[in-house]
Amino acid sequence: MTTQIVLPVELDAVRQTSVNNGEPAWLTESRANGVKLAQELELPRLEKMKIERWDLSNFGQLREGYAASAQQLPDSVASLVDLKEHSNLIVQVNSSTQFAQLSPELAAKGVIFTDLETAVREHGDLVQRYLHQAVKSDENRLTALHSALWSGGIFLYVPRNVEIEIPLQSIFVQEDDKTTFAPHILIVAEANSRVTYVDNYFSAQFDKTIVHSGVAEVFVQAGAKVQFATVHNLGSSTTDLSYRRGIVENDGSIEWIIGEMNFGDVMSETLSILKGNGSLSDMKVIAVGSGSQKLNYTTKAVHFGKSSESQMITRAVMREQSTAIINGITKIEKGATKANGEQTEKVLMLSPKARGDANPILLIDEDDVKAGHAASVGQVNQEQIYYLMSRGITREQAERLVIYGFLAPVVTEIPLEPLQQQLQGLVERKLGQ
Amino acid sequence: MTKFVVEGLKATIEGKEILKGIDLEIKGGEIHAIMGPNGTGKSTLASALMGHPKYEVTDGSVSMNGEDVLEMSVDERARAGLFLAMQYPSEIAGVTNSDFLRSAINARREEGNEISLIKFIRQMEGKMKELEMNPEFAHRYLNEGFSGGEKKRNEILQMMMIEPKLVILDEVDSGLDIDALRIVANGVNSMRDEDRGFLIITHYQRLLNYIKPDVVHVMMQGRIVKSGGPELAERLERDGYDWVKEELGITDETVGQEA
Ligand SMILES: Nc1ncnc2c1ncn2[C@@H]1O[C@H](COP(=O)(O)OP(=O)(O)OP(=O)(O)O)[C@@H](O)[C@H]1O
């Protein structure tokens, strides 16, 4: 028996908005199907956390019509970007595009970098082929709702053999609590292409809690290389529900760099599906919890390909009464011989009221593999603080050094200098310094 | 003129009294050595002077140029001029040696008057060269994976960079090979100054051949039981501690035993 669920959306309204927005029939159907699935499916089951108790009532209203792109950078994000002639940037506010720029050189090479709704209109077949194929709408109520409600977001398509040096960047800002906040990122990197994508999420402070329902799907074709960096810095009244998933073909590689710098509750899952032989995945997550945040982070790699390799590192610093459940799952399927999966989850507790749980899980169905995990939850080592203070460093500064030292193995490995600095700044802010 | 005075210092750890009344007076330019069998309270004295949170001082006083050291927090003691090269230095992952040292130096400077990066690097490279340390140690994480001898050298590097007024060296010679002992001793000697006092805890006369002490103290049962000149260290090296124990009627020299 399924209990009757009161959904934050109605089928007729979703269908009508889609039609009014001039979306193709396949998309209207896909959205309607999402609503129907949401009625049937349950919320995902989270390890040691009851998402059923979270306030997920406010998914907002789907925006009708498109605001013409103003081609003006909102002040709030101007400091984040160093806009040059060759920059590639999309900025969306309340899921409407405010600014979009793709360098003519990349456009000439056939690169598509646009908001997803425009892509549906201009490259419908391409989008239809990939949309919801990595994160399927029928997985649970959240993925179903996302497929019904997604709005704004990015389509990035890199043709075969095209190698892009400079990162493509997008910024999502939510300033009102009425419009749906559900951007969908769809990246297709064709064979032997190379690209770096970086995005940032911000939201204002609201009277009621809103939901950010985000999905990122990345298709890494044979020999392609994708770097995906994302920094979530949403306000305390935004609950972040994010699924990120990459499907990696033969000899392809994906590198995830994730900064969990939100102030509200978070459920996030980042998953690499290593389909191809010789495929690689590298995940680095840094997180700082504060206030009474409830955080549930999952990193996961599933190995199908022979000699596929995955690395996952999560480092979380927990302040005040925040709670984090950190799951690392390495799954090696039968036949994935010579696969290698390594994971580490470490939590540093700064307060006796903070809670941190690291759950490393290895699921291995093949003998000829290597896999390893390490997990730890600990407090700041007072012997270390004493040592630093004995050199004249104040307690505050000593703690700071130890905390940054804890995060350093991830931060220093971030291959993009500006991102490293941005994360450093956000960590400082979250640590209240 | 540096003057460091310890009077009647008693300290406990987890309720157990380890230091049972220590008196010491070290002036700028002087080198004092403390010797004594294992477990007699030498490191405890060093830790209590530095302000390790595990040790509770129950009686006595410590002053540095008239200022009450026991009133100060650990970092304040350091900034007042105290330095302890530890027997077992901590390892701190993720913090590079150079970032740490720069923080330590800047902690002694006013905000806005921090040491310039260039000047700092030049200084550090110079001192590392004197200590025959591989330059890569600047970028290694603080003491992480350092060998025993490398850690000791790194303690001396810190002392040379920080330029303290009163230096306590706790077994800085243990774990050093013969060349390293000479290098470390040269480092210490290069820091000898009219205005700087040293308290050197060691088990071996060897170090004192390089660094000539003015006074040698023997510690047993949490007290300084005998003091003398450099010849005292030589006799201890030759004859061991039995004659001292006999002289004083001590059967078990470790802390917790009474004469
Ligand atoms: N946490 C503790 N709990 C109980 N006893 C302790 C503790 N720490 C030190 N002690 C005891 O205090 C005594 C003095 O120790 P200390 O380290 O000062 O000796 P030491 O003279 O430096 O010896 P060594 O020459 O071996 O370095 C020892 O008996 C030691 O076991």
Ligand SMILES: [Mg+2]
């Ligand atoms: Mg000792």
